[in-house]
Amino acid sequence: xxxxxxxxxxxxxxxxxxxxxxxxxxxxxxxxxxxxxxxxxxxxxxxxxxxxxxxxxxxxxxxxxxxxxxxxxxxxxxxxxxxxxxxxxxxxxxxxxxxxxxxxxxxxxxxxxxxxxxxxxxxxxxxxxxxxxxxxxxxxxxxxxxxxxxxxxxxxxxxxxxxxxxxxxxxxxxxxxxxxxxxxxxxxxxxxxxxxxxxxxxxxxxxxxxxxxxxxxxxxxxxxxxxxxxxxxxxxxxxxxxxxxxxxxxxxxxxxxxxxxxxxxxxxxxxxxxxxxxxxxxxxxxxxxxxxxxxxxxxxxxxxxxxxxxxxxxxxxxxxxxxxxxxxxxxxxxxxxxxxxxxxxxxxxxxxxxxxxxxxxxxxxxxxxxxxxxxxxxxxxxxxxxxxxxxxxxxxxxxxxxxxxxxxxxxxxxxxxxxxxxxxxxxxxxxxxxxxxxxxxxxxxxxxxxxxxxxxxxxxxxxxxxxxxxxxxxxxxxxxxxxxxxxxxxxxxxxxxxxxxxxxxxxxxxxxxxxxxxxxxxxxxxxxxxxxxxxxxxxxxxxxxxxxxxxxxxxxxxxxxxxxxxxxxxxxxxxxxxxxxxxxxxxxxxxxxxxxxxxxxxxxxxxxxxxxxxxxxxxxxxxxxxxxxxxxxxxxxxxxxxxxxxxxxxxxxxxxxxxxxxxxxxxxxxxxxxxxxxxxxxxxxxxxxxxxxxxxxxxxxxxxxxxxxxxxxxxxxxxxxxxxxxxxxxxxxxxxxxxxxxxxxxxxxxxxxxxxxxxxxxxxxxxxxxxxxxxxxxxxxxxxxxxxxxxxxxxxxxxxxxxxxxxxxxxxxxxxxxxxxxxxxxxxxxxxxxxxxxxxxxxxxxxxxxxxxxxxxxxxxxxxxxxx
RNA sequence: GCGAGAGUGGCGGAAUUGGCAGACGCGCCAGACUUAGGAUCUGGUGGGCAACCAUGGGGGUUCGAGUCCCCCCUCUCGCACCA
Numbered sequence: 001x002x003x004x005x006x007x008x009x010x011x012x013x014x015x016x017x018x019x020x021x022x023x024x025x026x027x028x029x030x031x032x033x034x035x036x037x038x039x040x041x042x043x044x045x046x047x048x049x050x051x052x053x054x055x056x057x058x059x060x061x062x063x064x065x066x067x068x069x070x071x072x073x074x075x076x077x078x079x080x081x082x083x084x085x086x087x088x089x090x091x092x093x094x095x096x097x098x099x100x101x102x103x104x105x106x107x108x109x110x111x112x113x114x115x116x117x118x119x120x121x122x123x124x125x126x127x128x129x130x131x132x133x134x135x136x137x138x139x140x141x142x143x144x145x146x147x148x149x150x151x152x153x154x155x156x157x158x159x160x161x162x163x164x165x166x167x168x169x170x171x172x173x174x175x176x177x178x179x180x181x182x183x184x185x186x187x188x189x190x191x192x193x194x195x196x197x198x199x200x201x202x203x204x205x206x207x208x209x210x211x212x213x214x215x216x217x218x219x220x221x222x223x224x225x226x227x228x229x230x231x232x233x234x235x236x237x238x239x240x241x242x243x244x245x246x247x248x249x250x251x252x253x254x255x256x257x258x259x260x261x262x263x264x265x266x267x268x269x270x271x272x273x274x275x276x277x278x279x280x281x282x283x284x285x286x287x288x289x290x291x292x293x294x295x296x297x298x299x300x301x302x303x304x305x306x307x308x309x310x311x312x313x314x315x316x317x318x319x320x321x322x323x324x325x326x327x328x329x330x331x332x333x334x335x336x337x338x339x340x341x342x343x344x345x346x347x348x349x350x351x352x353x354x355x356x357x358x359x360x361x362x363x364x365x366x367x368x369x370x371x372x373x374x375x376x377x378x379x380x381x382x383x384x385x386x387x388x389x390x391x392x393x394x395x396x397x398x399x400x401x402x403x404x405x406x407x408x409x410x411x412x413x414x415x416x417x418x419x420x421x422x423x424x425x426x427x428x429x430x431x432x433x434x435x436x437x438x439x440x441x442x443x444x445x446x447x448x449x450x451x452x453x454x455x456x457x458x459x460x461x462x463x464x465x466x467x468x469x470x471x472x473x474x475x476x477x478x479x480x481x482x483x484x485x486x487x488x489x490x491x492x493x494x495x496x497x498x499x500x501x502x503x504x505x506x507x508x509x510x511x512x513x514x515x516x517x518x519x520x521x522x523x524x525x526x527x528x529x530x531x532x533x534x535x536x537x538x539x540x541x542x543x544x545x546x547x548x549x550x551x552x553x554x555x556x557x558x559x560x561x562x563x564x565x566x567x568x569x570x571x572x573x574x575x576x577x578x579x580x581x582x583x584x585x586x587x588x589x590x591x592x593x594x595x596x597x598x599x600x601x602x603x604x605x606x607x608x609x610x611x612x613x614x615x616x617x618x619x620x621x622x623x624x625x626x627x628x629x630x631x632x633x634x635x636x637x638x639x640x641x642x643x644x645x646x647x648x649x650x651x652x653x654x655x656x657x658x659x660x661x662x663x664x665x666x667x668x669x670x671x672x673x674x675x676x677x678x679x680x681x682x683x684x685x686x687x688x689x690x691x692x693x694x695x696x697x698x699x700x701x702x703x704x705x706x707x708x709x710x711x712x713x714x715x716x717x718x719x720x721x722x723x724x725x726x727x728x729x730x731x732x733x734x735x736x737x738x739x740x741x742x743x744x745x746x747x748x749x750x751x752x753x754x755x756x757x758x759x760x761x762x763x764x765x766x767x768x769x770x771x772x773x774x775x776x777x778x779x780x781x782x783x784x785x786x787x788x789x790x791x792x793x794x795x796x797x798x799x800x801x802x803x804x805x806x807x808x809x810x811x812x813x814x815x816x817x818x819x820x821x822x823x824x825x826x827x828x829x830x831x832x833x834x835x836x837x838x839x840x841x842x843x844x845x846x847x848x849x850x851x852x853x854x855x856x857x858x859x860x861x862x863x864x865x866x867x868x
Numbered sequence: 869g870c871g872a873g874a875g876u877g878g879c880g881g882a883a884u885u886g887g888c889a890g891a892c893g894c895g896c897c898a899g900a901c902u903u904a905g906g907a908u909c910u911g912g913u914g915g916g917c918a919a920c921c922a923u924g925g926g927g928g929u930u931c932g933a934g935u936c937c938c939c940c941c942u943c944u945c946g947c948a949c950c951a
Contacts, residue, residue, distance in 0.1 A: 215872050215946075222871080222947055229951085248951060261951090305949080330949045340951045349949060422950060540945080645893070646880060652944090654880060658894050661906095666893080672908085716884080726882065729892035736892090743910085811888050816932045818888055856931050862887050866931050 005671040007635025011775040015116055023791050024063075024118040026074040028529045035071035036530050037063050038509055038569075040538030040546075041078045044104035044126075045085060048111045050578040050617060050643070050655060051539070053627045057640040057772075058575060058649050058724070059537050060117045064771040065718045067118075068795040074530050075118060076512040078125035079105050082133075082501045084162060087434045090466040097434040098462060101128055111628065115636045116774050118791070123515040127504035128434070132511065134457030135521035136503055137439035139553075141450045142560055144440075148194045149428075151448065156427060158186040164431050165190065191438060191497065192425040195552045199224055199421045202551055211571030213650070216543045223544045225422025230406050231337065232415035234260060236272060237313040237322060244268060244314055244325070247336030247420055251409060252401035253343040254318050255390040256364035258354065260325045261307060261340045264288045265333035269310065272325075277311035281327060284308050288329045305330050305352055317414035318405070319391070328353060336420055344380065345372065351380035364389045365398060426549065428500045433464060433473040435498030443485035443492040452486050458494070472496050505546055506553035509533050509568055520562075527563040536569040537649075543574065573722065576652035578643075580623040582612035590622040614654055625655055637773035638664040644724040644772055667776055670735060670769065674762055674780045677742075677749075681762055682785055684755035692753040697806075699748050700757045703741045704802055707761045710734040711798040714768045724772065731768050734761065759784075767796055812837060813864040814846045830857040837863065 018024065039059040042052055063075040079101075086097035105126060112119070125132050143149035157166040159176040166176060166183060176183055195202075203224045206217045229249035236242040244260065262269060264285040273281050284307075291303065307328030316323055330349060331340055344354035344361045354361050361374035365385040372381055384398040393401050393408075409415045429438065437458040439451035451458055461480040464473040474480060474496040485492035507521065513530040514522035547569070554568040583591045585602035595602065596609050617624045630639050642663040647653045674681065685691075687704060695701040710730050717727035738761050741748060749758040763784065770777035770790045781790050805826055810833065812820040820842040824833065834855065837843055847867065854866040 213872095218872060219946060225947095225950065227950070246951080250951075303949085330951095332950070335950045342951085347951070349951080420950085543946080648881085651874090651881090656880070656894075659880070662893050665908095668908090721884075723882095723884090725880095726884095726892080729882075732892055739909090809888085813887090813932075816887095816930095821888080854931060856887095858887060862932085864887085864931050 003675050005668050005776070007637060007667075007776070010779045011114070011116060011636050014775045014778045015113055017778075017789070018116075018118065018791070019113075019121075021789075022122075023789070024067075024073075024075060024120050025122055026072065026076075026120045028526065029072050030529065032070070032072040034530055034534075035066050035073045036509075036533045036535075037066065037073060037075045038512075038533045038536050039077075040536070040542065041080050041505070041508065042108065043080045043083055043085070044101055044108055046104045046107070048108055048627055050625055050627055052112075053115065053639060054578055054643045054649075054653060055537060055539070055575055056112065056115065056117050057643050058573070058722075060115075060640070060774075061644065061718065061724055061771040062535060062537075062722075063118050064774060064791065065795065067791060068767075068771075068793060069719070070794070074123075074512070075120060076123040076125075076515075077112065077117070077119040077121070078123075078508060078512070079108075079127065080501065080505050080508075081105060081126045081128040082435045082498075082504055084164075084432065084434070086128075087432065087466065090434075094466075096462060098128065098460075101126075101434075114631055115627075115640065118774070123512050125508060125511055125515055127436075127501070127508065130457045130459055132508075133436040133504070135507075135511065136436045136499060137451070137456050137458055138453060138521060139507065139557070140439055140499070140503075141453065143193060143556065144450055146556070146560065148197065148556055149191060150194065151189055151191050153187060153189050154192075154427070155185050156188055156190055157183045159183055165427065165429060188429075190427050190429040191440075191499075192427050193552070195426045195549070196421060196423055198552050198555050199226070199423050200419075201555060202423075202548065205551065205567055209567060209569075209572075212569075213572065213574055216540070216547065216572060216574060219543045220548055223423060223548065227420050229418065229420060230409055230415050231418050232317060232341065232409055234314040234317060234323075234341070237315065239272075242268075242272060244272075244312075244339050245337045245415075246339045246341045247418070248341055250343065250346065250402070251405040252387065252390075252393075252396075252398050253346045253364055254316065254341065254405055254409075255387075255393070256343040256345050256362045257316050257319075257321075257323060257341045258344060258360045258362055259323050259342045259350075260314065261328035261331045261342050261350075261353070262310070262325060263331040263333035263338040264327055264329060266327070266331075266338045268339075269327060272310070272312050274311040277309070280308060281310050284327060291329070303329060305349060305356070307353065307357070309357075317412060318409065324359070326353075326357075334424075335422065345374060345377070346380050346382055348380045348382065351377075362389060426500075426502075426552075428503055429497040430500055431472045431496075432498050433460070433466075435501060436460075436504065437474070438495040438497050438499055440495040441483055441485055441492045442495065443488060443490060445490060446485055446487040446492075448495075449485055449487045449492070455486065460498075472498075474498070502545060502549050506549045507557065509536075509550070510554075510557070510563065521557075522562070524563060527565070531563060531565045532567060533569045535571045535573065537573045537575060539577075540574040547572070573649060575649045576647065577616045578653050578655060579614045579616050580625065580655040581614045582621050582623045584610045584612045586610070590620070592622045595622075616652075617655070630660060634660055634664045635667075635775070637667055637776050641667065641728065641772050645728045646725065648723050648725050666732060666735070667773060669739075670765060671776065671780070673735060673738060674766065674783065677758070677762075678783060680749060680755055681759050684759045686760035686763055687753060687756035692756045695753060695757070699741050699744050700753060703737060703761055704757050705805075706734055706737045707757075707764045708798040708802040710768065711764055711796045712803060715795070715798070718771065727768075728772060731765060734768075735765055738762065738765070764796060766790075767793065808860045810860065811862045812840070812843065813862060814843070815866055816864060819843055819846055824860075826860055828859075830855070830859075830863075833857065833863055837865075 037059055039055050063073050067073045081101050086101045089095050089100045090097050140149060159166055161179045161181045203226055206221055209217060227249050229247055230251045231245055231247050233243040233245050307326040310325050310327050312325035313322050314325060342350040344350040345363045346365055363372045363374055364387060366388045367381060367383060367385040387393045387396045387401045393404060396404060406417050437460055439458045441449045441451060443449055461477045464477045466473055481493050483492055483494050510522045510527055513526040517523055550568050554565060557563055583596055585591050585607055587605045587607055588602055597603050600609050602609055615621055642660045645663060646659050695704055713730045714727045717723045748754050766777045766780050778790050807823050808826055810822045810824050811818055820840050822836055850867040852865050852867050856864040
C-alpha cells in the first residue's frame, strides 16, 4: 500500500494541467456576469512572504468559488516593479536595477505558481516595462493638457538617507517611512497632480462606498479634511490697502476676537512688522524654526505654546475694534491662510495663549443655563450655545449665527464663505533613477514642452552609473538628458526626475483589462466590461495613499473620456497582518529560531531566552517564516489551508507550525477517506431520492442531512461572509461525521442506499474544499472517476428538504437555567410541550409545589418556565 | 485629546436575528494498533467535590445577554496644535 498523500507530485502535476489548459484565462463574454477579483500586486523584492501567501490565498478562494458559481472571473497578477530597493541593490551589489528586478519577478512568479494560484498569466504586467510605463507618460501628458499636472517650486520633504523627496504621506512623525531618519525641508521645482480638484468628489464618494470597511473610509475622510468656514480680511491699521486674511470655521465667534496669530512662516511678517518690533520678531521666528527642525518625532505637539506681539494692529471688520497681531509657534502655514483670528473664550489654544500674555477674553457664546465669566473660566468653551455680546446677532444659536454672520461678512465685502481641505496636491517628482521618466523637455526658448505622444515611451537609459552619492543617476546620463525641443527643434534638456511609484499603481487595474493594447492605455470596451473591480483585497497600510490616488486617477481618466466608472473598487477587504511570537535575549536582542538552543538558551551567551510578544513578522524582529520552506515540507494546499483556517481574513493571523501540522493532518485524513474507500466510492453515484428512494431515519439519513447542511454553510461562509475559517471547520465536521458513520458499521455504507449517500458526502467534501486546497481535491476528484476537472465543475447546491428536520431538541429552562431537554417533532404546539414537561422526571424537583408564573415558548427552540 | 476596532478555556478561534457559551483546530490526558511512534485510530479535556461559577470590570433592560443600554479598565490601529 504505497498510496500516501504525496503533495509534491500532486501539486506539480495539477499546476501543469491548469497551465496547459489555460484554466484561468479570462475572455470578455457579455452573456455571462463578470467578476473582477483583484489583490494588490506585490513589489518584487525577491521572495514572497507569508503576507503575500495570505493575501493571495484569500483571493484565490474567492476566484475559484465564483468561477464554480458561474461567474466570468478575471483574476490578474502583476508587479509593482519600480522603486528604491532595485536602486539600492545596484549601488550595493553593482547589479543593474532592471536585471535585479526581472530576476526577482521570475523567481516570485515561480513561487506564486507553486502556491497553485489561479491567475490569468496572459494579463501579467510589470510597471517597469516600457509597454506599461509609456502609458504612465501618456496619462501624464493628458493630465498636463487638462491642467491637472503642473510644476511649482515648493518646500518638500527630503530624506537625506534615501536622497529623495517624500510625499507628505510618506513622512511619519517627521521620519522617513522607509528608513526612519529625520526628514529635512528643501526647496525644489516639483511636478504636482491636482488631486485637490477632486477633493469634494473623493469625499462625497466615501459615502457611497458601502462595500469598504468603515475605518478606511474614516481615514480617507480625515485625510481629505474638509472644513466649512469663511475667509475674512482684517485690514491693517495705518496702511491704505494691506489686509491679513484668516480662515475660520467659527464666524459665529467673530465678536469675541481679541487678537490674531500668524504662522512664523507667514510672508506678511516681513512686510508689515514695524521697525520697532522687527529684530524681536525675527529672533522669535528663527528660534521657532530651529526648535521645529530639532523637535524630531512627535515633538511638535509637546512644544509649549508661545508667541510675541508683532506690533502690527488690525481692525476687526465686523466690530471695527483694533486688535493686536501676534506671531505664534502653533499656527500652521500649511493649513488655511496661515493666520488665525483668535477667540480665547471659545478656543482652547487661544485661551491658553491669552492667559499667558494677558490678552482680554470676551465671551460671545453662552451655553444653555450657564453664565460664563472670563475671570473665572478655566478653559475655553467650544460647544454650542446662544450668542451674546454680538451686537445684532445676540440670541441666535451658534448654527444660525454661523450662517447669518457669514452672510453679513460677505455683504460687507469683508470676506467670503469657503471650503478648506487638508488634502494637498500630490507631488510626484522623485530624484531617482528606477522609476517612470517624466515626459517633459526643457527648452530655453519654449520652456517646458511635453514629449509628443508619438515619441513615447521616453525610455529609461540603461547605461548609467550608480554611485550612491545622492542625486539622480539620470542627471549624469548625457545621452538621455541632451535632446531636441519637440516644438522648435533647438537643443534642449530632458526632465531627469521620475514619477512616484504610486502613479504606476493608480491605474494598473485598468491596464489588466487590456494588457496588450498598443494604441491606448486600455480600451473603453474592455474596461467597460470588466470594471469596476468587484472585490479588491490588500493590506490596511494602503488605506489612504494608494486607494485615494487610484480613486483620483479613475475619476480623472473618466473625465478624459477613457472610461465610464466613477469608483475603481466596489468592495474592499483589508486583511490582517501575519504575526508570530518573538524571541529575545536580554543581551543580544531579537533571536532567530536557530539562535536559540534546545534548552531555551541564547547560543551566543547562554542566557535564558524570553519569548516575547506576538508581533507582525519582520526581518528586524527576526520572526519571519519563509513560505517556501513550508510549501516544500507540507505542500501548497496545507500552507493555504492553514493561512485561511487560523483566523478570519480581516483579523491578524498568528503563525504556528503546530497549526500547519494540523492542516496537513486534516488533508491526510481527507486523502485516506477517499483513497481508502475508493472501491466502494467508485461503484456508486451520488445519492438522489428518485434513484435510491427516500431515506429512513438513521445514520444514512443523518449523513445525507449533514452533507447538505455543510453545503449550505460553506456556500454562505465563502460567498457572503468571507469567513473561510468557519467554512473549513464545517468541512472538518462533515469529514468527522463520515468517519463516525463508517465507525458505526461497515454494513451501513455497503448496502442499500449506503454507497450513494457515502459517495454524495465524499464528493461534497472534495468539492467544498477545492477553493482552499485545489490540488489534492482535483486529484481525489479524478480518482473518483470525474471526467471534468473541478475548476470546470459547478458548485454544489443544497436540498432544502434534506436539511429540513422532522425533530429538534427543545431546551427546557426553569428561571432561565437549562434543566432538561426534549426531542420533539418540529412545530409541536406549546400545550403539547407543557404536557410532556409535566411527565419529565428531571423537572419534577423544580416544579412540584411551585407556582408557574409565566411560560415563554419559542417554537422548536426553547421553553422557559418562570416559577416562584 | 479625537475617531475606529478588539478583549471569550492552556493557545488560535466559534456562537449569522437576544434563545444550550466554548463549534473546529492546536496542545494536553488516557486507551488501541505496534519492535517502535513525532504515523494512524478511539475516548476525554473551561473552573469547582458539589450546589453552582464562568465571555476585561461594575451597573441596567429582559423570562433569557458574549450579543442591547450606561459607566469604567486594558490593548491595537489611525488622526492629532486643522483655527
